[in-house]
Amino acid sequence: MTDLSSAFSKAIKLLIDLEPALVEIVQLSLSVSLSAVLLASLIGMPLGAVLGLFRFPGRGVVVSILNALMGLPPVVAGLFIYLLLSRAGPLGEYGLLFTPAAMVIAQTLLVLPIVAALTRQTVVDLNDEYAEQLHSLRVGPFAMIATLLWEGRYSLLTAVLAGFGRAIAEVGAVIIVGGNINHVTRVMTTTIALETSKGDLDLALGLGMVLLLIVFTINGVALGAQHLARRGQA
Amino acid sequence: MQYTKCRVLIAVLLACGAWSAAAAERYITVASTTSTENSGLFARLLPAFTEKTDIAVRVVAVGTGQAIKLARNGDTDVLFVHHRASEEKFVAEGFGVQRFDVMYNDFVIIGPGSDPAGVKGMNNATEALRTIAARQAPFASRGDDSGTHKKELALWRDAGVDVGAASGSWYRETGSGMGATLNVASGMGAYVLSDRATWLKFKNKGELAILVEDDSQLVNQYGIILVNPARHPHVKRADGQTFIDWVLSADGQSLINFYTIDGQQAFFANAK
Numbered sequence: 001m002t003d004l005s006s007a008f009s010k011a012i013k014l015l016i017d018l019e020p021a022l023v024e025i026v027q028l029s030l031s032v033s034l035s036a037v038l039l040a041s042l043i044g045m046p047l048g049a050v051l052g053l054f055r056f057p058g059r060g061v062v063v064s065i066l067n068a069l070m071g072l073p074p075v076v077a078g079l080f081i082y083l084l085l086s087r088a089g090p091l092g093e094y095g096l097l098f099t100p101a102a103m104v105i106a107q108t109l110l111v112l113p114i115v116a117a118l119t120r121q122t123v124v125d126l127n128d129e130y131a132e133q134l135h136s137l138r139v140g141p142f143a144m145i146a147t148l149l150w151e152g153r154y155s156l157l158t159a160v161l162a163g164f165g166r167a168i169a170e171v172g173a174v175i176i177v178g179g180n181i182n183h184v185t186r187v188m189t190t191t192i193a194l195e196t197s198k199g200d201l202d203l204a205l206g207l208g209m210v211l212l213l214i215v216f217t218i219n220g221v222a223l224g225a226q227h228l229a230r231r232g233q234a
Numbered sequence: 235m236q237y238t239k240c241r242v243l244i245a246v247l248l249a250c251g252a253w254s255a256a257a258a259e260r261y262i263t264v265a266s267t268t269s270t271e272n273s274g275l276f277a278r279l280l281p282a283f284t285e286k287t288d289i290a291v292r293v294v295a296v297g298t299g300q301a302i303k304l305a306r307n308g309d310t311d312v313l314f315v316h317h318r319a320s321e322e323k324f325v326a327e328g329f330g331v332q333r334f335d336v337m338y339n340d341f342v343i344i345g346p347g348s349d350p351a352g353v354k355g356m357n358n359a360t361e362a363l364r365t366i367a368a369r370q371a372p373f374a375s376r377g378d379d380s381g382t383h384k385k386e387l388a389l390w391r392d393a394g395v396d397v398g399a400a401s402g403s404w405y406r407e408t409g410s411g412m413g414a415t416l417n418v419a420s421g422m423g424a425y426v427l428s429d430r431a432t433w434l435k436f437k438n439k440g441e442l443a444i445l446v447e448d449d450s451q452l453v454n455q456y457g458i459i460l461v462n463p464a465r466h467p468h469v470k471r472a473d474g475q476t477f478i479d480w481v482l483s484a485d486g487q488s489l490i491n492f493y494t495i496d497g498q499q500a501f502f503a504n505a506k
Contacts, residue, residue, distance in 0.1 A: 087308035087466055095468065097309050098263060098294060179294035181263075197413030198272050199420075199438030 003202050010206030015213075026214065029187040032100050032174070033167035036107030037115075040163055044112045045156065048119025049145040053127060063120065069113035074106075075172030081106040082176050098179040103187070106173040111163035118159035122152040157226050161219055168215055188214075261290035262473045265302075265310040267381060268411045270456070271295035273431030273500055278493050283480050289473050297411065299379030305329065305459075308466030311474040313459045314481075316429075317381035321457045330459035334482055337490050337501040338455045341385060342433060343446035344416070345371075345425035353425075354445045360393040362446045367395040370404040372424035376415050377407025381454075386427045389451065416442070429454050434495040456501075458482075481505075 014022055051063055083089050085097040085105075096102045126148050134144055149156065171189035178185030180194060188211045195204035270276055271293060280291045294304060298315040305313040306329050313330060315321060324330045343353065343362055351371040353362040366373055367390075375397070376383035390397045397405045406424065408415045412432045419426040420440040428436075433444070458478050463469040480486045487503035494500060 087468065089307075092308070093468075098292065179263075179292070181292045181294060184292055194272075196417070197268065197411050199413055199417060199436040201417075201438055 003205070007202040007205035007209065010202050011209035011213075014206055014210050022210075024183065025186055025188055025191055026210075028100065028185075029168060029189070029211075030214070032103045032187060033107060033164060035104045036111055036167045037160060037164045039104065039108045040111035040115050041160055043108075044115030044163075045119045045149055045159075046145060047112075048116040048121075049123045049149055051116070052120040052123035053144065053148070054141070063117075066113045066117050066120075070117055072110060072113065073172065074110055074170040075176065077109045078106050078173030078176035081109065081173065085177065097177060098181060098185060100178070100185060102177040103174045103185060106177045107167040107170070110170060110173060111167050114163045114166060115159050118162065119149070119152075119156060122155040122159070123148050126152050154226055154230065157222060161222055164218070165215065168211070259290055260288060260473065261292055262312060262470050262477055263292045263294065263310040264312045264314055264477070265294050265296070265304045266314040267298050267301060267316060268295050268413065269316065269382070269429045269432045270314065272411075272413055273429075273435050273495065275431065275490070275493050275501060279481075279486070279489055282489055283477060283486070286485075287473075287476055287480070289476060291477065297376070297378045297380030298382075298384070305461050308461060308469065311461055311470045312477060313461060314456065315381055316454055316456045317384050318455055318457060320381075320384070321459060325459060328465055329462055331462050333457045333459045334478065335504055335506060336456045336458045336481055337487075337503045337505075338453055339430050339501050340447065341382065341427055341452040341454050342430050342444045343425060344419065344428055344433060344442050345445045346423040346441045347443045348423075348441070349445060350423075351425065356446050357449055359389055359446055359449045359451045363389055364393045364395060366425050367393070367397075367400070367404075370400075372404050372406060372422055373397075374415050374419040374422070374424040374426045375405060375407045376412065376427075377409045378411070380411070382412060382427060382429055385454070389427070392451075431495065431500040434498060434500060455504075 051059060051066070081102065082097065084091050085094070085102050086092055087097070096105070130148065130151065134147065139147065169189065171193050174185070174187055175190045175193060178187070178190065180186050180190040186194075188207060192204045192207045192211070195207065266276070272295070276293055280293070284290050294301070294310060296304070298317045298320065301313060301315050302320055302324055304310050305324070313321070313324065314336070321330070321333050325333050343359060345351070345353065351366045351369040353365050356362040356365070375386060387397070401407055406418070406422075408418050410418075412428055413436060415426060416428060416433070416436050417438055418424065420438055420442050423441065425445075458481060460471070460474045460478055461469045463471040482505040487505055490501050490503040491499065
């Protein structure tokens with residue numbers, strides 16, 4: 001109990017002091033996870049739309065794989081990317097291991113299935129509504145994907161936020177491909193793991209509270225913007 | 235909208251490029267163990283080296299087993315760990331150039347202050363372990379193929395105890411780092427083998443205390459090896475060698491000796 005209350009005061013102290021070391025870690029966490037979400041959205045949304053709109057052989061298999069990958073353990077994703085990027089692996093020559101770029105790649109792998117699967121569902125629902133209209137206008141496949149994604153943008157925000165939540169919260173993948181190197185690849189979650197391993201439990205929990213607050217703020221801003229946009233449209 | 239997406243994509247690629255550019259500072263990567271990192275030694279040692287040579291040192295701190303695996307794959311330039319037999323094997327197999335002694339400290343057997351097995355004050359580690367096994371007192375093992383874990387298994391072997399058979403009962407393998415295992419031991423009141431530096435720095439001691447120490451069997455020797463450029467051509471041979479030379483030099487060795495935790499010397503430099 002004393003640990004919990006001292007963790008709370010540590011969290012407040014961390015926020016008040018705002019030490020450069022903490023700011024650096026928070027910045028890296030956000031830029032890695034936001035980049036991963038962006039990349040995953042750029043790939044996952046069109047992919048989800050295609051899976052939702054068009055019938056082709058093997059589609060069911062792809063959808064099942066995507067759904068299963070939503071449960072991909074981060075440590076497995078990290079291991080997979082490590083084996084790809086290791087000097088002994090197929091992409092080793094690029095020297096990406098233990099860099100933020102490697103962390104972005106690993107988190108993209110984690111986020112992509114969530115964004116794609118949720119996009120697919122959104123597009124399927126919208127298509128039920130718009131199919132006749134789009135057909136009568138003889139809209140081509142690309143325009144159709146673009147239209148439905150645009151119409152579904154508010155629902156898709158939820159998909160993006162779900163993906164961001166997964167990226168910013170995971171530790172298993174980034175600690176393997178990033179190596180938790182101080183000032184280079186150390187992010188919020190790996191710092192929390194490190195402080196826990198040093199037995200500094202209240203500092204670790206305090207950092208956890210700061211992380212939660214950041215995620216909470218980002219969600220609040222995104223949902224607030226969505227609300228305003230909707231009202232503007234009505 | 236397509237155009238916007240393209241721009242966003244380009245921005246992302248540029249951002250990744252900026253990271254790679256930031257990575258263009260002169261640096262080497264060192265695979266080392268959690269004990270050297272968690273003890274705070276590197277935080278003291280590395281800035282002095284970087285100031286002198288302008289070479290930054292990026293440390294990936296994992297268990298000795300994993301550190302050796304990273305170095306074997308050529309993912310780091312230097313290996314700095316603490317399990318002599320594995321280090322010598324690493325060099326013999328051609329993955330490393332040459333192994334040097336750097337420093338030592340010692341392992342200690344830690345346990346609950348109430349000491350249910352009654353090993354406090356023993357100065358023979360194997361005898362203490364045999365006693366713990368006979369009483370079936372809970373023992374938390376790293377179980378992660380780290381240097382400390384290998385040392386612990388060697389001590390059990392010398393004690394003639396088959397811990398594999400007891401795994402899951404009184405012998406509990408955490409499969410985690412030293413700190414995480416100390417957290418477990420603290421939580422369940424278990425005995426545990428730890429390196430002294432990590433223990434001194436550890437903040438969640440709870441009821442735990444050092445019960446057995448000062449046995450020559452408990453010496454913990456650290457070695458340093460340059461990953462073999464003949465095997466992995468991208469290894470930063472010159473800068474890695476500069477780092478090794480500096481650690482073994484009078485400067486590096488005296489900094490190691492001067493590093494204290496709570497007023498106690500944490501490592502004893504012994505480069506030849």
